[in-house]
Amino acid sequence: MNHLKNEKSPYLQQHVDNPVDWYPWGEEAFEKAKKENKPVFLSIGYATCHWCHVMAHESFEDQGVAEKMNRAFVNIKVDREERPDIDNTYMTICQMLTGRGGWPLTIIMTPDKEPFFAATYIPKNSRQKMLGMMDLIPQIEKVWKEEPERIEQSVEKIKEGFSQSLQLGRSDQTFDTGTIKKAKTTLRNRFDGVHGGFGGSPKFPSPHNLLFLNRFGDSYEDSTSNQIVEKTCHEMRLGGIWDHIGGGFHRYSTDQKWLLPHFEKMLYDQATLMIAYAEAWKKTDNNLFKTTCIDILDYLNEQMTSDEGGLYSAEDADSEGEEGKFYIWTEKELKEILNDEQFSLYADLFNINEEGNFRDESTHELTGKNIPHLKQTVAEYADQKELDSEAVQATIHECLQTLKKERAQRVRPQLDDKVLTDWNGLIMAALASTGAIFEDNRFTEKATEIGDFLEKNCIKSNYSLHHRYKDGEAEIAGMADDYAFTVWGFIELYQTTFDPRYLEIAIELHRTFTKKFWDDEYGGFYFTSDDGEKLLGRQKEIYDGAMPSSNSVAALNAFRLARLTGTTDWEDQSEQILNAFSKPIADAPAGYTFALITPLIKQQSPKEIVICTGQKTDEVDEILRYLQKQDRYSISVILKTAETDKQLSELSPLSAEYDIDDSIAVYICENFTCKIPVHSLDEVKEILEQ
16 A cells, blocks of 8 residues: 555545555655655656546556566656646646646656656556656666666756746736727637637637626627627537436537537536526527536535535546446337337437447547437427427426436446535535525525535634635645635625625635735736645746636626725725736637626626615615626625624724615715715616616
8 A cells, every 4th residue: 555545535435446656645655756866756646637647547556567667766646736836836837848737647756856758647558659667667776776867957948938937917908998909809600600619629618708798798799799608608508518318517618519528527616607697598598508507516416515515626537437327228128218209209308329429539430329409408309390399398308317227227436525625615605696596595505515615624713725625624824725715705606695794705715815816926826825735936827718817707706896995005006917917818808708807897887886874775776686687797886784883984994984764775886986875676777877
């Protein structure tokens, strides 16, 4: 047994029985490497990573490979989701050296943590142009022992190259608002008008693009932007990327049509897609979008919620060693499970056939297995076939419930049951905002449950954060994503419940974030805190990839906190973030669409609204419900009652001068200047809709 047995990470636990003598990241491993004068073999992955499993099975479970690795290296395993700071640093190196990145990430470095080799997946044996582990290890071993000067030269070149990445976030120019229109033009040009989404294959959901386009459409009265969002949401929901039986979105589509997914399910995808679908429903009133959010909520409740209330990280793509095995069906299986009438309808609607539509990963031949997917909604199908829509809906519902019960008898993909603060902050933001949009307490209560979990387990008394919670223990110092996403979540929770405790948490966490992560010289937030582990240098992130970046979210948070409190320093901070990254955003604006939401909102005449009332009455609720229908990023609402007056006057100096009495007084402010109060919903509408 290696040195991973006491680790909490499900990914590291997957490697406990490897013959490779793995160490967790820590000084013990690096001291051993120094003492024995060995390079360090660093392998970074995550529990639900398909190609991580492949490399583990081929090489790390192989006695011959393990013997070579143990002789040549000190071997370290890292879960990228537990230590994104380590992953970010060495992924930058890999992309710099190879021109690409991904997982598993393989780094070979000196005992001083200085890399000289980088790759992603490496096969056991060499093939074509890929060097295999059996050949790579003795080559590295030979160079390490016989040509140390080559190692030193490589290290110095890599460190010099890496230093260039530290220049990100040091722009000396003002953010150009013209990049907003350039981003929209790029997205429009990349839009797939047939299948929705952007580009070819593989195709990612990229929900921040949808959030940006929805607001662009409103701000510039550009209906094509809203149509792109509607088309994309519609096509994704019909495709195989959506789990039609159990709910939830898979990671991405390997093809252009959203048919064949990479089957892992990530918590952060459920979060950002829930927001995108809720906002798309608000624009279109398309019930399919609303039921999508409800089905995601049901999936989270059924599969992803811990006993303590936090949400787990992910479900694997593989089960029983095969990707997608849990999710796919043969025609024969379905005929045995469903009655003749059910099968005939289900197979026709969900495109099931004897040949199948799922292809073998290596041969690309059809396997006779099917990924259920739609080409039209159930209602459209019923109309086309001239069938009773309600009867068809009822039969399909019965089919899906029957298949869900049958599927539950299969071996379910492995659950990554660690609870990550940043991803829980994201899902809290999604649930709280969706609860407000739908006026559905199920979402709001779930968001509150997560907020309470984070407050109890992951937020320290000094308002600093732990990154990971598992088995009753919160560990690993919080990083930028933890702070940015959790602040976002608590802002949304306040704007939905109007409990000032959540606003207080958001404010205090943002203050800690600024104190520990802010770059006083250039602006923007570093990914690691000033007292975090030092690797090759403190990086900043702005690219909006699988998730929006910490700086993109922080720019929005700072703007919204400024509007909620009247603290202009945070308004300045928001602008500084955008200025610090103005050059990369200007160079490729479509890669930073969440960052562009903040300047886009500023063009929409954002408003602050303070509602003062002795107590929360039905009339007040009516005003709040109307305000919740507006864009919650551009309208910031403070609700002051006799009960919350004192606390809010301290938290929000903007509202401190407004007194409470028995009547309702609504102060509508713009640019920190407030109009005379109005006292009814009709008056509020008149001002906001003029």
